[in-house]
Amino acid sequence: MIIAEHKEYWPSFGITEDQKPMCVYTVLCLGGRGDDCAAYRGIGPDISNNESARADLLDRIKRGGQKIRKSEASEIFDLRHNGVDLEYRR
Numbered sequence: 001m002i003i004a005e006h007k008e009y010w011p012s013f014g015i016t017e018d019q020k021p022m023c024v025y026t027v028l029c030l031g032g033r034g035d036d037c038a039a040y041r042g043i044g045p046d047i048s049n050n051e052s053a054r055a056d057l058l059d060r061i062k063r064g065g066q067k068i069r070k071s072e073a074s075e076i077f078d079l080r081h082n083g084v085d086l087e088y089r090r
Contacts, residue, residue: 002058003037004028006076009046020045028077029062030086037086039073040065 005027012021026041042061047053070088073079079086 001030002027002062003030003081004077005058007046007048010043020047022046025058025061025065026068026073026076027058027062027065028073028079030081031089035084035087036089037073037079037081038089039068039077041068042066 005025008024008026010022010024015021022043023046024041024043026039028037028039030037040061042057042065044057044061047057070079073088079088
């Protein structure tokens with residue numbers, strides 16, 4: 001389950017009206033135990049205005065993105081959920 005997301009725009013030059021800027025997305029996912037987590041990073045277009053496409057993109061990043069280190073994840077996210085400190089999966 002995705003519990004948090006972060007989006008950072010890549011510098012984009014010469015984008016036409018029919019193109020979307022690219023973003024680096026990072027998602028924090030809760031593990032099956034409920035007290036563990038991992039974060040994954042991927043690149044995709046800015047689809048903020050389409051909730052179903054955004055949810056699909058974030059799910060694809062969760063399944064196939066690059067897992068990031070705990071130190072990187074803790075710079076972006078609070079590694080707590082519902083008052084519980086989450087163990088970061090290696």
